Amino acid sequence: GIVTRCPLELKLKRVPATQAWKGKICYRKICTELQSASEVEKAIREAQDVVAGTRGAISGELISLEIRSPDVPDLTLIDLPGIARVAVGDQPKDIGEQIKTLLKGIIGCKETLNLVVVPCNVDIATTEALKMAQEVDPSGERTLGILTKPDLVDRGTEESIVNIIRNLVIPLKKGYMIVKCRGQQDIQNKLALATAIQQERKFFETHKHFSVLMEEGRATIPHLAEKLTNELVRHIIKNLPTLENQIREVLQRTLQDLQKYRRGTPRSESEKLIFLTDLIKLFNQDISQIMRGEEQLFGNEIRLFTKIRREFQTWGVNLLECAAKVKKNVPSKVWKYEDQYRGREFPGFTNYRTFEDIIKEQIIELEEPAIGILNNILGMVEEKFMELTKRHFANFHNLNRAAKMRIEDIREKQAAEAERHIRIQFKMERIVYCQDDIYINDLNSVKAENATKAGNGKGFQIASVSNQEPSFVQEMVSHTTAYFNGASKRLSNQIPLIILSSALHDFGDNLQTTMLHLLQEKDKLSHLLQEDGEAAKHRSYLSQRVNRLTKACQYLRDFTSL
Structure with a gap:
């Protein structure tokens, strides 16, 4: 059945070795602190039951999981539901189409990097996930292939896996990586993450065919984490100018909206007349700009x-x-x-x-x-x-x-x-x-x-x-x-x-x-x-939004100056 039934935002933050593991899961208006890694699975299942129901359905509503630990890289991922072809139990009959629609809405965003996870014992050329990634990213600039379960490869097919990893079969500009994750039995036996990473490293180092991939930095989870971090940084830098322009545009529009809510209605009659005069003056100025074909535009507006x-x-x-x-x-x-x-x-x-x-x-x-x-x-x-x-x-x-x-x-x-x-x-x-x-x-x-x-x-x-x-x-x-x-x-x-x-x-x-x-x-x-009764609330909302957008612009300026 489907394990991930909602988009799961995973925020990994590395902390000093002296600090203990900490976690927090948030969805809707609920935020729960987690004290150990063993609580994560139960917390995610409970959150999915609240958001998507208990009958195996899916939802596009985001669940956010933040983990602070000395053993994780500084990285943010979004785990998406796997592509199902057949409805199981009480799932909707069109569960497959629902998942595809959800996936396309997220992976189609040009600001994302798409990680296509495919088992080694599956024909990658016929993989639905890779096909969807190619539809939204034909050039392959935002797609990274990840092969799993190398221990289940049929004998005699190892070289074909090596060729895939070396980008010789279905080329992607960001290439491929191969990892060996913990199996279900290892998870049930509570195999420690550090131990699992050691076992994975030993597997690749001693493998007759895959050891060369280890030497090339294309294998193991630590190498994958390093590559993802570097790729994400490069992708962010590439998209910074567009992102900064979008934020500035939204900030300008919000400031303009806030001008109308900047102050409430004056009390004296003379002040009210001046206030109304200013309102009508600004309105008439915009009318004149429209008549001249010179009105200010936002986003994709057309004059x-x-x-x-x-x-x-x-x-x-x-x-x-x-x-x-x-x-x-x-x-x-x-x-x-x-x-x-x-x-x-x-x-x-x-x-x-x-x-x-x-x-x-x-x-x-x-x-x-x-x-x-x-x-x-x-x-x-x-x-x-x-x-x-x-x-x-x-x-x-x-x-x-x-x-x-x-x-x-x-x-x-x-x-x-x-x-x-x-x-x-x-x-x-x-x-x-x-x-x-x-x-x-x-x-x-x-x-x-x-x-x-x-x-x-x-x-x-x-x-x-x-x-x-x-x-x-x-x-x-x-x-x-x-x-x-x-x-x-x-x-x-x-x-x-x-x-x-x-x-x-x-x-x-x-x-x-x-x-x-x-x-x-x-x-x-x-x-x-x-004044409208909601005006005061809206004024507060706009002020907070301006503060957030201003901070975002400052962060971007600081980042680009590095």
Whole structure:
């Protein structure tokens, strides 16, 4: 069955030989002191029963075991459950998948070194643990292979084990080690650790095939402990810059949060007014930064303006698709006129009404997508402003609510205003008009492009229009393409400008103004600045967090200066 059912953090700390063995196990809110090594197994089993239950299930909750002894190295390990394939007893039927999910969540972290423990009498190439390690660490930079039970190797296979240890079979950048642990009988007989290490050393020194591994420093638990310590130190040094940046970023964010909780609500009315003025001033400054596309970002946050640009790129794609649709639909429209509406005209006369109808029909199809882009961007802006209210006014629930109500009211007003402007723009677009010189330039550009294609041997072909179409059809395609090119350029800029003006800038300006109006409601100062009951607790939590992060930064600075 499964022995380790929860991640077990093992903190080993070497102490002087004059000090006695000490241990401590912690899980959830329970911490128990241990006086001897014989108490460890029972304590771990009891902890696992509390955390994961008594039916053999597993849990991702961490159990921490700290051991101080003269006989251990300074090292921290996390023991993980072994991979089970078949549920035993009352274990869940999907126990194997649960364990794999738990393992991947831990070994996938780039700050960890992964120790893959494999018995020597098992084919390492088919080992599930090594396969999982390779999935999360394809380069093998964070993986160290450890082979156990060398005394159970079948005769004649010793050299293949030596080749594995020498990294000749399945290469890992950190290589392999081989150890001989105490057997179950030795544990039951309470074989001392020092005696077990002596026996292990003797086994490797006298073994015909494995003694060379001992000489190379690839065998025994003491050599493994030394290698792990060195590898861990190198890995920590390598990841220090990233870790330091992450800690500084979290510290900066925590300090910013603490600024809002730094002091409670003042008592006098004049002080309350000054306090509220400062709160709104900082809030409005952040609104202005968002409007300029200069807001401060944390972690993987994306700037609001970047998100808005992506929406405008979608609008650009809509225009391109519409232009392609115009070219595709022109021949059928022209033939419909020829077959259904042509009167006294001779064949080949381009009908201006048909030209207008084609343009208007395609322009109308762009109106609703433009409104959709507007609504998407309004939602983004509203969400960002709501985040700011939470960041600045989280501990003043009445002020927070007042700000949110204003955001919702202004959003509705700006949505209606922006939609009105967009619909007016499309109403104007239904008037088919362009300056003569601009239109002639666009038409000449289309015809020059067609002539170039014809000269390259591609013939005259625009979208689905082939050179087999009559000349009057090709002429209509040229005219509609020329006009729509100009209209597309106009709309590709005009719609984003309308949206930026109403949905971002006017929204932000109006919000800042309405927030300043709160300062005139002096009879509501106490109501607006009524502090949340949890604010004091949160202030204490943030202060403690700042202290811990500051100490962490100091430790890293001291470490890197060594």
